Amino acid sequence: MSHQAHISTARSESALATNKVLRNTYMLLGMTLGFSAFVAYISASMGLPHPGFLVTIIGFYGLLFLVHKTANSSAGLLSVFALTGFMGYTLGPILGMISAIGPQGDQIIMMALGGTALIFFSLSAYVLTTKKDMSFLGGMMMALFVVLIVGVIANLFMQMPALGLAISALFILFSAGAILMQTSAIINGGERNYVLATVTLYVSIYNIFLSLINLLMAFTGGDE
Secondary structure, rough: OOHHHHHHHHHHHHHHHHHHHHHHHHHHHEEEEEEHHHHHHHHHHOOOOOOOOHHHHHHHHHHHHHHHHHHHOOOHHHHHHHHHHHHHHHHHHHHHHOOOOHHHHHHHHHHHHHHHHHHHHHHHEEEEHOOOOOHHHHHHHHHHHHHHHHHHHHHHHHOOOOHHHHHHHHHHHHHHHHHHHHHHHHHHOOOOHHHHHHHHHHHHHHHHHHHEEEEEEEHHOOOO
């Protein structure tokens, strides 16, 4: 009986820990998305210039490294907001340019927002409902990551519209996989750091949103 009680207690503690990580992750994710949107709005309203590809990459990976170094301390929260605020700033000039197109531009932004929300909530709900272990996606994710890196580098030199659209589609697929794997890791006890979980989900949402904008701009003629 004592052995069964011990097992029951361990399961209860594990469930509580999982629920705490999940709750803290979604709470912090909501706050960072709101902060990022606010910074993007300010950036667009002030007409600030886009920092460019190189600065964006250096800033993103530098701040991402900082998040991982401070994830287990209180400074981790500041690092997360620094990263998401920077990403919001890089998004602001893009949204400002699209909005300047007119009603069509605003429609593209709203469609991208709606599509991003639908993808995120659908994938999250699937994992939360089924509680499936999505770690088997790891091999495919690594392959996709390599393909994306090669594609992005190639497109810097080739500047092919078709390749750019293919990269956007692959980014959506890769980000969807990241959402499935990260949510699954929380549910199944593989992730106990809500700061790192939040960053993974935020970056996935950011990439999906930006990729949808690129695709919608192309297919609606908004980039003409």
